[in-house]
Amino acid sequence: MNFWDSFSSDICERFQRLVDLLISSPHNLTSVKDREKAMIIHIEDSLLAFEGRKLEGSYIDIGSGGGIPGLVLAIAFPETEWVLVDSITKKVREIERFSSILSLSNVTAVASRIEEYSKESSRFDGAVMRAVARGDVALELAAPLIERGGVIYLYKGPGWEDEKRFAFLASAKLGLQFRDEMSYRLSDGSSRKLVIFKKVSETPKGFPRKPGMASKFPLGEK
Template sequence: MIEELQKVFEILNLSYDENKDRQYQEYMEGILEWNEHVNLTAIKDRDEFIEKHYIDSLLCAGSPEFRRAKTIIDVGTGGGFPGIPLAVAFPEKQFTLMDSLNKRIRIIQKLCDELGIENVNAVHGRAEELGRKKHLRETFDLCVSRAVANMSTLSEYCLPFVKVGGCFIAYKGPDCEEELIAAENAIDLLGGSISRRENFASVGISENSGSELGHQLIFVSKIKPVMSKFPRKPGTPSKEPIK
């Protein structure tokens, strides 16, 4: 049903079958239906939805960091992005989708249960609180996030979930150079180190799918444990980013 999405699967050397096609189609329809009652996405056009939610979410899927990860957490998942498109594409991996709005989490889990997306666990809570929970802290191979926050704040939300040797992948806009420079100290304090940046062109997606999305990926390697004082209390990372 989704030719553009099939092209991306071919580029990434992934299998695309009728069940995945059905899950993508019905998840999109479910989100758009629920969106009339709960704010899940500003995108209502289906072609735009496929491009800006599905194809964009799959940007990290060809990276070696993602391919070797078995457990992935999506922080600030919103309507389930990038977590759900990745979970459908990789049913052998386990995904935890986290958001601070419980209504969103209930909808995501309900849709996953109805559509047979069995490798997703949707969790309600703030990153500052969940990042201190023993069963979640430094337990994931990989963290992904498309959440809207500056890189310093986002790193404090995300790096506490990643085990040493793992990776945090942030989806950022094309003009984030100053933001990354400003976040260098925060990333270091939180046990990370920026390893590289990639965009659609570098993984071959935009050239072959016609997508002109502006996201690039920032890869942050987790090289040492997070100090016990991080993350700070709820609200502090956004109000007082580490400098």
Template sequence: MAAVDDVIADLVAEHGLPAAARAQLGALLAALADDEHAPTTVRDPRDAVGVHLADSLVALALSDVSDARMIADLGAGAGFPGLPLAVALPEANIALVESIARKCGFIAAAAASAGLTNVDVVAERAEAWADGMGRIDVVTARALAPLGVIAEYAAPLLREGGVLVAWKGRRDADEERIAAAAANQLGLAVEEVRPVAPYKGADHRHLHVLRKIAPTPDRFPRRPGMARKRPLGADAASSSDRRQR
């Protein structure tokens, strides 16, 4: 466990985290390790310190994230990146939005074990979370959905000027074309695709940053499920491909 503690200490130093962060991040790892029903396959602290903690905290390199006061983590799952960001940003309010009650229960227990008081667990689908609409500085999403679908979930929640930060692996040109076409309908613009290497072996990792530059049309959010069933941008991307042939 000493090696894991050393990695946590390095993360705290690297990101300039508050004094309490070392113990709180350790408590998040312990919550994973101690609950065999935790909603993730990565529970061993020796793996989770990189896969979950370092991978979550890498977003602090973006000033929009480090300066945010309201963050919504969509499809929060086991609580990553939302819970580590709550540790790192104690003055920010972090909403972890998760529609599955069992996962919400784990997130709430993990947050309590780490003594986090700036976390709200929202047991809703993103499309149905009325209290979040137009209020969020940063929306995060990790291992959730295709980028265009995430953009549709995020856009109605973001204030103008706010950003979506989506964790993705190897870049996919088709996915990115569809996302750009969807963003154009949602009041978003693709701002940056940043390669990151949060831990050893994290190959082909990218943060996709989309900024809200205009109001999202009133027809959004569509009813729950429609973003996946009928994704925006697919027709426009197909038309573009045909024109290029």
């Protein structure tokens, strides 16, 4: 079965509409301006990572930019609830505009640094992050926001091989456990990974650290 055949025509139309909105945004949300390429880089990548998985519950997309992968997953799994966070307000306003045009009632967009948002937010069943930070930094930003038993999904490219040792060191300090590393290939031939960590114990006191500290003094190097 063709990959796209697993989605209804209504859902496929929303993916296409989202790509059109992304590439035509005046706020430079993506360097990919070709519609077909953008379908692969943004929609296919967001979805293939979760092929064969069913998402349920509440999720946070940290460093969502123009809403990727959060908006795509919110469309694909309408029964899930999403909070999409980015520190750049104009990007978040665009996410709000896209959600409204696409009539997505399961998406909330928040303009904040994630380290600040962590202090006031309730917890989520899972977090997704694509192209935000090195593995150890990403895990530190996500861990406090997840329920115990919840899951962090990192979208990674081939660079994961070089950064995984940092992520593993950090995970031990954050009450996280590595669960899986799933490889997939986009239809343009590029290879990707979905890396999965589970929160097995409470995040130790002191996290989140102040804004910027996670990347300035990464846990994977201490």
